Amino acid sequence: MCGIIGYTGHRPAVPLVVEGLRRLEYRGYDSSGVCFAQNNELRVVRAEGKLRLLEDKLAVMEHSLATTAMGHTRWATHGAPTEDNAHPHRSSKGDLCLVHNGIIENYQECKSSLIAKGFRFSSETDTEVLVNCVADERAPGGSLLEAFARALRKAIGAYAVALISPEEPDTVYAARHSAPLLLGVGAGENFVASDIPAFLPYTRDVVFLKDGEIVRITPSSWEVFSLEDLRPIAKQPRRIEWDLQSAQKGGFRHFMLKEIYEQPRAVTDCAAGRVDAALLDARVPELDALPFPGRLRIVACGTSFHAGLWAMPLIESWAGIPTAVEIASEFRYRDPLLTPDELVLVISQSGETADTLAALRIARHKGCRVLGLCNALGSSIAREADVVIYTQAGPEISVASTKAMSSQMIVLLLMALHWGKAGGALPGETLRQAVTGISTLPSLLESALPGIQAEARTFAARYSSCDGMFFLGRGQCYPLALEGALKVKELSYIHAEGYAAGEMKHGPIALIEPAFPSFFLAPHDELFPKTKSNLEEVQARRGPVIALTNPPRPGMELRADDIWILPEAWGPLEAFLLLPALQLFSYEAATYLGKDVDQPRNLAKSVTVE
Numbered sequence: 001m002c003g004i005i006g007y008t009g010h011r012p013a014v015p016l017v018v019e020g021l022r023r024l025e026y027r028g029y030d031s032s033g034v035c036f037a038q039n040n041e042l043r044v045v046r047a048e049g050k051l052r053l054l055e056d057k058l059a060v061m062e063h064s065l066a067t068t069a070m071g072h073t074r075w076a077t078h079g080a081p082t083e084d085n086a087h088p089h090r091s092s093k094g095d096l097c098l099v100h101n102g103i104i105e106n107y108q109e110c111k112s113s114l115i116a117k118g119f120r121f122s123s124e125t126d127t128e129v130l131v132n133c134v135a136d137e138r139a140p141g142g143s144l145l146e147a148f149a150r151a152l153r154k155a156i157g158a159y160a161v162a163l164i165s166p167e168e169p170d171t172v173y174a175a176r177h178s179a180p181l182l183l184g185v186g187a188g189e190n191f192v193a194s195d196i197p198a199f200l201p202y203t204r205d206v207v208f209l210k211d212g213e214i215v216r217i218t219p220s221s222w223e224v225f226s227l228e229d230l231r232p233i234a235k236q237p238r239r240i241e242w243d244l245q246s247a248q249k250g251g252f253r254h255f256m257l258k259e260i261y262e263q264p265r266a267v268t269d270c271a272a273g274r275v276d277a278a279l280l281d282a283r284v285p286e287l288d289a290l291p292f293p294g295r296l297r298i299v300a301c302g303t304s305f306h307a308g309l310w311a312m313p314l315i316e317s318w319a320g321i322p323t324a325v326e327i328a329s330e331f332r333y334r335d336p337l338l339t340p341d342e343l344v345l346v347i348s349q350s351g352e353t354a355d356t357l358a359a360l361r362i363a364r365h366k367g368c369r370v371l372g373l374c375n376a377l378g379s380s381i382a383r384e385a386d387v388v389i390y391t392q393a394g395p396e397i398s399v400a401s402t403k404a405m406s407s408q409m410i411v412l413l414l415m416a417l418h419w420g421k422a423g424g425a426l427p428g429e430t431l432r433q434a435v436t437g438i439s440t441l442p443s444l445l446e447s448a449l450p451g452i453q454a455e456a457r458t459f460a461a462r463y464s465s466c467d468g469m470f471f472l473g474r475g476q477c478y479p480l481a482l483e484g485a486l487k488v489k490e491l492s493y494i495h496a497e498g499y500a501a502g503e504m505k506h507g508p509i510a511l512i513e514p515a516f517p518s519f520f521l522a523p524h525d526e527l528f529p530k531t532k533s534n535l536e537e538v539q540a541r542r543g544p545v546i547a548l549t550n551p552p553r554p555g556m557e558l559r560a561d562d563i564w565i566l567p568e569a570w571g572p573l574e575a576f577l578l579l580p581a582l583q584l585f586s587y588e589a590a591t592y593l594g595k596d597v598d599q600p601r602n603l604a605k606s607v608t609v610e
């Protein structure tokens, strides 16, 4: 979703802000803009499309004296992605400028009352309404902080906002409610931004803001207040240990490819402190803070939902905990029945997904304990959950989620082991096999990835011209099939369906014909014979088949148009080889078709609107 950066300090602010926006590009956007203070005036420059077009406009402007600025990348919600709708927006009275991420739900009624008071509008956005509300709240000579707070108290919806006024040209105000915003504390300079990489070259000292907090930064000061009554709130900056390098491409052509190749590292980091290879033991210490759940409800969106779906049978069979998995955008609108002993597990890489956050709040409101599984440190979900488990996968920049999913799956598997031990349902042999397998998985994966990519490239060239394709699997391969199809759609814009292989005969098999390929996930597990039958049903209807399977062995033979051999791993760990194969296929298909891999059209990294 939209990206925000605000800066005030001693450096030329415009190039710094544009550079910050570049590091927020991964969030997805369709227009951008900056506002800078120079000679006690605010100048606003905006452009439709990519940042380069904004830079072209800035290149012919004088802004070298500006040391306060804010920038924005907009992902359109209200109104088309045009220059008029791009942020920053300026108030028609008082010359305030504001950038915003989120949605102001009551903007129409506010707009009508502002028009009646003589305010004028030049865009279709809710943001322009908000900046005019701030101007409206401001009494002549009155405090901008108070006016800003009053306007925000009236706003219904979600926002992260930053505001500049020509009267205080070295001050940036900002606030958040249900949308991400952080404060970066530097020496003689301060920052606000949607995410840490925006200011990471300048400071690693970060203040995590909560909903209902409002901040004021100048070059030499930063203050946080409660939005409710403007009482000062004491905060301590936290030092971020990861550096910019880990948020950059590191020699790879795309962030997505880098992040796929980071999966062995992600598995290692995720297992650190949780798996004891010497003692053949595993535990998730964070779970000690929760009672043993009577039932488990997993709620998530997109790829995180698929990770939950994959883990459900493990939790049921190893830990004996009845588990249901739901899409957050459905869960939140259906008054779900939750039992008091039910633990709600929300999974979110970003920790900011609006539907998942809403699901968390509903679960808490209904009196359930909530466990968060997040990657982003200090995110909204991480803060609002009763207990949070971090996946420790490092920053994921590409819109397509890759290493986040494998790290979620590792933690979920470890949780199943942990609860399995705690409840006494887990056979000791399963624990030993799992721990041994996890300990050797990073090296197995590391050595397999280049070969998997080479195969993926070949199949992408062979099948990317199709109009549609199936991804089919059973058991643990069913959620992976859903994920494979999601990735192909998201990245290459080819229509793809993920299906439970056994469901094909109930309708979808009608699509099968010679131009419609099916990727069968057919590892040598106990469901192999069943999957093989489904594969043959497709072949009987002259559908091309690509079988992702293991090295041949007697009794496990397959015939297919293309056989994609993957190394064999123990039981559920095979998923960690199938998953990168699917990720790499979608990656290669997207590059083959010339698509924007890291920022697919219409998508955003962190979906902070419902």
Ligand code: M6R
Binding pocket: 301, 302, 303, 304, 347, 348, 349, 350, 351, 352, 353, 356, 399, 400, 401, 402, 486, 490, 605, 606, 607
């Ligand atoms: O940050 P979250 O895990 O909550 O995000 C959920 C989905 O938006 C996300 O997984 C999305 O489906 C990815 N773009 C898929 O690659």
